Amino acid sequence: MPDHYDLETFRGRHFDYKPGHHVAVFGPTQIAGKSTLSFALLQQVVQWYPEIHPVTLAMKHKDRVIAGWTKRLGFQETPSWPPRRKLSQWNPPGYTLWPRQSLTDVEADNALLEREFKRAITWNRGHTPSITHANELYGLIAELNMRQLLTAVVTRDSIAGHGLWYESQKPSGTQGISIPGFFFSSAEHMFLSKDGEQRNRIRYGEIACGIDPAEIERETLRLQPFSWLYIRRSGPQWAVVDAFDERLAIPAA
Numbered sequence: 001m002p003d004h005y006d007l008e009t010f011r012g013r014h015f016d017y018k019p020g021h022h023v024a025v026f027g028p029t030q031i032a033g034k035s036t037l038s039f040a041l042l043q044q045v046v047q048w049y050p051e052i053h054p055v056t057l058a059m060k061h062k063d064r065v066i067a068g069w070t071k072r073l074g075f076q077e078t079p080s081w082p083p084r085r086k087l088s089q090w091n092p093p094g095y096t097l098w099p100r101q102s103l104t105d106v107e108a109d110n111a112l113l114e115r116e117f118k119r120a121i122t123w124n125r126g127h128t129p130s131i132t133h134a135n136e137l138y139g140l141i142a143e144l145n146m147r148q149l150l151t152a153v154v155t156r157d158s159i160a161g162h163g164l165w166y167e168s169q170k171p172s173g174t175q176g177i178s179i180p181g182f183f184f185s186s187a188e189h190m191f192l193s194k195d196g197e198q199r200n201r202i203r204y205g206e207i208a209c210g211i212d213p214a215e216i217e218r219e220t221l222r223l224q225p226f227s228w229l230y231i232r233r234s235g236p237q238w239a240v241v242d243a244f245d246e247r248l249a250i251p252a253a
Contacts, residue, residue: 002219002229003239010241011044019049019129020158022186027193029169033226037191037243038133038165039069046093054131055124057117058098059139066135068250070096081119114144121149128161137166142177154186190231192216194223209236
């Protein structure tokens with residue numbers, strides 16, 4: 001049976017993050033709390049490693065949770081990369097790259113997102129230790145044609161100190177576009193929520209961690225809302241993390 005922790009205990013005592021580790025978070029949209037979990041963990045990591053300045057890639061044109069955590073963590077929001085330095089935020093602990101979309105020309109908006117995100121990722125690859133936080137992995141792969149670059153990051157960059165943190169609501173992908181298996185087998189830290197879609201749970205079997213895939217599926221089906229099955233690939237180690245904490249919630253406007 002996996003150990004059981006609340007989020008505060010887990011991130012402070014049991015989340016053994018090292019520069020270059022990849023982190024994967026998979027769960028249904030809106031009901032799992034993927035972004036809140038990722039930012040709560042980033043908050044801990046930047047305290048341990050102030051030399052790391054994470055870059056969050058914000059693909060949605062509006063997101064209350066990302067905006068709230070950007071302010072809470074003191075990250076500098078920037079519409080382009082590299083960011084312009086501000087006197088009020090000369091050395092921020094991190095950045096949220098949030099290009100301004102027109103909302104009238106999807107092709108142009110996607111081209112803008114792709115260009116700016118690739119610039120930031122390329123920068124992080126050459127300036128380590130670093131973290132790129134891909135808030136929606138599937139969108140980057142399927143809509144912005146970034147499969148090749150992100151695959152290179154997840155398969156080559158860990159040893160150099162560049163960690164890719166990625167979230168997705170649909171680990172199975174779609175009939176036409178799938179998420180490469182590297183994103184399941186290369187993450188050192190993985191967080192899985194309860195998922196009612198069997199195709200998504202089947203992908204969990206690609207986690208190369210030495211834990212029986214049937215056990216992983218069984219434990220995820222037992223999870224409560226806002227709880228996660230945590231898997232440390234090199235352990236193997238696993239635990240249930242209860243991530244619901246009113247102090248971490250971003251209030252509605």
